[in-house]
Amino acid sequence: MAYDQIDRPQIALRLDAELRHAHPMTVLESAVETFGDKLALVSSFGAESAVLLHMVSKIKPDMPVMFLDTGMLFGQTLDYRKNLAAKLGLTGIRDLRPAFQDLATADPEAKLWKTDTDACCHVRKVLPLDRALTEFDAWITGRKRFHGGDRLSLPVVEQADGQVKFNPLANWGKTELDGYMAEHDLPAHPLVAQGFPSIGCWPCTNPVEEGQDVRAGRWAGSEKTECGIHVARAPDAVSNVGGDI
Template sequence: MAFDTSEGPANLALSLDAELRHAHPRTILERAYQMFGDELALVSSFGAESVVLLHLASQVSKDIPVLFLDTGHLFGQTLDYRKTLAATLGLTDVRDLRPAYQDIATADPKNNLWQTDTDGCCHIRKVLPLDRALVDFQGWITGRKRFHGGSRLSLPVVEQSDGKVKFNPLANWGKAELDAYIAEHDLPAHPLVAQGFPSIGCWPCTKPVDNPEDVRSGRWAGSQKTECGIHLARAPGAVADVGGDI
C-alpha cells in the first residue's frame, strides 16, 4: 500500500490525530494499517507493558513488522520474553535491530560507554539502529503513554516525526486500562515486573522503583535523562547517519 505524499506527513498526522484522538487503541491500529499497510512498523522494547500493544496489533495483523532494539545490554529476561511473546502472539516478523559493529568499535570499544555518556550509548545502540530500519517505512507505532509523565504528558495520538507519521495508540490509556486489558486476555507478564520493575530498559540503566506512581523513575535513576533519544525531536533535515544504524 503506497503512502500518499500529496498531503505531507505533518498535515496528514494532524488530520489523523483529529480523527483518532479519542479512539480505542485497536481502532487507531486498524486505521494506521489501512493507511500504510506494509510500510507500517511497530517499535517494541518487549518491556513491562509491551504485551498490550503487541496483542492489539496482532489482532489487526500478525504480519506487521515489529522492530526490537537488541542493544547488547538488555536483561536476559527481556530476551527470553521477546521469544515467548512472539511465539504466543503468533508474530511473524520480529526484527532484532543491533548496533553496527563499526559504531561500537569506534565509540564504545571497552563496552563501558554507559558509565560516562548515557546519551552517547543510547545513540549508537538505539537511535542509529532504529533510524536505519525506519528508512523502509513511512509510518510507525510506539507504546508511549501520557501517564508516564515528563515530555509524554502532552503526547498526541498521531504525530509527525522526521518526515514519517508516528502513531501512539495507547497515549490515552492509564495503568488501570492496561492492567484490565492484560487480565481480560490473560497475557503473560515480563518476569521482572514482579521484582519491582514497572519500566524496563538496559540492565546498567534500569533499577526497581521506590515510587510506584512514577513508573519511569527507575530509568537512568539519579540523572536528568528521561528519554533514550529515539522520540526526541530533531532539527529539520537532521537525520542520523544511516550509512553506518533505534
C-alpha cells in the first residue's frame, strides 16, 4: 500500500505511540503489515547487524535489503555479507555502489576521505541510498539508543525526508543483543573479536579501548558521528551531484 507523503508524519506518530515499548519482532511485523513491498531494510552487515537480519529472515526473507558497498569496506565485511545472507536465506539483498560519474567528479583518486569525510560519505553512501530508496515508502534501520550521540533520543518509529523509518532495536542494549546472538547461534562479524564494536569503511574505522563508547572508533579524532544517511537533508539532495557534497 502506498501512502501520500502528507500522511506519513501522522502514520509515524501513531505507530511510534503503539510500538515504542514493543519487542523488535513486533515492530518488524507491524512495519511489514503496514507497508508490505514498499518497505526495505538498510543493513551494513556490521558488528550487530545479524540480529535484525535474522529477525527479518523469519518474517519476510525476500524483503529488499540495501547494502552499501562503498568501495572502501573491509574485506571481512564483504565476506560476512555473503556468508550471513546465505546462512539466513535472505534473497532480496541489493548491493548499492557509488555511481561512476559521481566518483569521477568528486573522488577520482579515491582519496577524498583524507580531506573531507563528509563529502566522501555523501558520494559513497548518501547518494546511492537516496536513489535506491525512492521506490519505497518506509525503511528499517539498526540504530540503538545505547550507541549515544544523536541516537540517545531515537524513537522506534519516525518520519524523515518524506519516509517512515523504523528503528526496531532502539530500546535494546548490548545485553539483549548478545543474548539474541547466542540464543540463535548467529555468527559474529570477524572484526568484533579484534576490538571493533562498530564497523564502517576501513579508512575511518578503528578498534576501541575497553570502556570506550561503542562508536568511538568511527571517525576517531573528529567531531563526526554519523555518515549522513540519518541526517535530514534538503528535498533536492538526491540530484545534488557534483555540487555541495
